[in-house]
Amino acid sequence: MSLKLKRCPNCKEYNLTETCRKCKSKTEDAHYKFIKIRDAPNSDGFFKDH
Secondary structure, eight states: OOSSOEEOTTTOOEESSSBOTTTOOBOEEOSOSSOOGGGSOOOTTTTSOO
């Protein structure tokens, strides 16, 4: 058993197993694979000395 959160694409249930307990279909990872850089907040002034 993996400690990654899984989500069933059919019934939208979350669990930790490879198969859904509710509908018995294969689950997918619920986490994003890549961070979307364009959605990150603007960092202007983040590295300036105070």
